[in-house]
Amino acid sequence: MKLSDFDFDLPPERIAIRPMSPRGDAKLLVSQAGQIDDAHVRDLFSYFRPGDRLVLNDTKVIPARLFGTRARQSAQGRVEAKIEVTLLEPQASGRWKALIKPLRKLAVGEEIQFAAGLSARCIEKTDGEALLDFSAQGAELDAALDVSGQMPLPPYIASKRAADAQDKSDYQTVWAKHRGAVAAPTASLHLDAAALDALQGHGVTISYVTLHVGAGTFLPVKVEEIRTHKMHAEWGHVSPQAVAEIEQTRAAGGRIIPVGTTALRLIETAARGGTLRPFEGETDIFIYPGFEFQITEGLMTNFHLPKSTLLMLVAALIGKPHLDAVYAHAVAQNYRFFSYGDASLLFAP
Numbered sequence: 001m002k003l004s005d006f007d008f009d010l011p012p013e014r015i016a017i018r019p020m021s022p023r024g025d026a027k028l029l030v031s032q033a034g035q036i037d038d039a040h041v042r043d044l045f046s047y048f049r050p051g052d053r054l055v056l057n058d059t060k061v062i063p064a065r066l067f068g069t070r071a072r073q074s075a076q077g078r079v080e081a082k083i084e085v086t087l088l089e090p091q092a093s094g095r096w097k098a099l100i101k102p103l104r105k106l107a108v109g110e111e112i113q114f115a116a117g118l119s120a121r122c123i124e125k126t127d128g129e130a131l132l133d134f135s136a137q138g139a140e141l142d143a144a145l146d147v148s149g150q151m152p153l154p155p156y157i158a159s160k161r162a163a164d165a166q167d168k169s170d171y172q173t174v175w176a177k178h179r180g181a182v183a184a185p186t187a188s189l190h191l192d193a194a195a196l197d198a199l200q201g202h203g204v205t206i207s208y209v210t211l212h213v214g215a216g217t218f219l220p221v222k223v224e225e226i227r228t229h230k231m232h233a234e235w236g237h238v239s240p241q242a243v244a245e246i247e248q249t250r251a252a253g254g255r256i257i258p259v260g261t262t263a264l265r266l267i268e269t270a271a272r273g274g275t276l277r278p279f280e281g282e283t284d285i286f287i288y289p290g291f292e293f294q295i296t297e298g299l300m301t302n303f304h305l306p307k308s309t310l311l312m313l314v315a316a317l318i319g320k321p322h323l324d325a326v327y328a329h330a331v332a333q334n335y336r337f338f339s340y341g342d343a344s345l346l347f348a349p
Contacts, residue, residue, distance in 0.1 A: 186260065
């Protein structure tokens with residue numbers, strides 16, 4: 001299939017800049033047995049059977065966007081300039097890969113000063129990224145980021161407004177546990193404590209896995225032949241407990257429904273070869289039409305960008321013709337799109 005097969009027209013006003021509040025008021029498109037229904041997230045539990053299992057990603061988004069200053073001596077004396085930093089990925093050394101604006105004006109060896117007494121030195125610059133060595137590590141760095149950092153909103157939101165205090169709760173799942181993501185598993189943002197209680201009261205069980213969503217999730221596909229696209233890698237963990245819970249549900253006839261493409265990609269990575277096994281490491285699995293799912297029987301997800309790998313994943317699950325029908329319906333019925341938008345619940349045919 002070609003990249004152009006996954007393009008569609010989306011009116012700009014359909015891009016959500018803030019989430020619905022309460023979270024359960026978001027619209028929910030439900031697709032099952034070839035039919036499309038309109039509902040709300042608060043109705044989610046009614047579309048599951050007792051014994052079904054949701055798989056949730058318990059990664060925690062860090063406040064990865066920082067604003068600082070660099071200083072250097074010039075012929076005119078000490079000169080300061082503003083620097084914007086977006087953290088991308090921690091290294092085993094404790095250093096961080098980061099995007100810098102403007103990168104070309106930051107010299108290797110130069111220091112950036114942030115709020116809360118935090119600073120970072122540029123160690124190297126390669127491939128449009130920088131490697132930063134922070135003045136704090138571990139829990140001390142986490143605390144400094146919580147004070148001085150902003151949530152790393154997606155580009156299509158950040159271009160329209162700055163992140164604020166409200167985003168620190170809006171752009172985080174209510175069960176977030178393991179720090180490391182620089183983008184949220186956004187389908188999960190719809191589920192609050194009331195939704196989880198309703199699901200479990202209906203007999204739906206829950207398992208947790210961890211995939212630290214990286215900024216690569218927003219990278220565009222640049223090749224027309226989609227099979228030649230190189231997928232970005234992200235770190236994930238599927239515990240023996242999660243494997244046992246999922247296999248127990250399958251043995252009892254329950255369905256496995258990940259919430260979000262990140263949870264789906266991770267459990268399908270762990271099931272490569274046909275058997276679900278515990279997993280820890282990086283995954284660069286690329287799911288597009290023709291993919292054979294081993295575990296997934298449904299998916300709760302948001303509405304994705306045109307020409308994105310996430311759109312290709314959805315097409316793999318429900319088929320390209322039905323994907324087109326779902327998105328045409330969502331546009332016609334004024335659904336809100338992308339990270340803070342509405343949701344869909346899609347069952348494999």
